[in-house]
Amino acid sequence: MGGRRWDGDERGRGITDAQRFLPDARALEAAMHAAEWVAEEPEAHLLPHLERAVEASDGHWQLAGVRNDDGLLELTLDWAGADPERPAAELRAAAFALIGQVAESASFVRERRHDGETIFDVTTGILDGDGRFAAHGHLLRLRIRRPTGA
Numbered sequence: 624m625g626g627r628r629w630d631g632d633e634r635g636r637g638i639t640d641a642q643r644f645l646p647d648a649r650a651l652e653a654a655m656h657a658a659e660w661v662a663e664e665p666e667a668h669l670l671p672h673l674e675r676a677v678e679a680s681d682g683h684w685q686l687a688g689v690r691n692d693d694g695l696l697e698l699t700l701d702w703a704g705a706d707p708e709r710p711a712a713e714l715r716a717a718a719f720a721l722i723g724q725v726a727e728s729a730s731f732v733r734e735r736r737h738d739g740e741t742i743f744d745v746t747t748g749i750l751d752g753d754g755r756f757a758a759h760g761h762l763l764r765l766r767i768r769r770p771t772g773a
Contacts, residue, residue: 650750651729654760660748662759665696669761672724673698683717687768695762702767710769718743718765725763728753741767 626635654660662668670689677684677700688699700721704713715734722732722745730747748760 647729648731651731651746651748654729654748654750654758655746657758660758660760661694661762663694665694665761665763666691669696669725669763673721676721676724680717684721688766695764697764697766699766699768702769704769714741714767714769718767721765722747722763725761727761739768741769743767 628635666689674686677686683703685701685703686698687701688697690697702714702717704710704717718734718741719732722730722743725747726745727747727749729750730745733744735742735744743763743765745763745765746760747763749756749758751758
């Protein structure tokens, strides 16, 4: 790997690997491969929780669009956070707070940027033995637009 990992990093490398979490990551990956693991009607199961969080955000979030792409609930959101020192960190924290409204016992989140948007792809679900409900999952995509200059 090598190279600076953050401002002030002089080491350029880590101290260990992350293999201790691989069994759980592999369990989620196996569930993601299972036919019909993703639950139906994400608008009914996820959207109300996300809408309430947007409404309670004091205007930081505005819901600009919703669509169901074959079980993937995709929200387009406008974000008006304002930390000029750490805008990416503030946006990430706010996005994770939204995700937390629907996250279940096993989750994967991937952040990326594309065409001026910050996109969070989320897989979340319950694995066999995790709780009182049968194993199932949800797919969520947050497409976040920021005001010009943010």
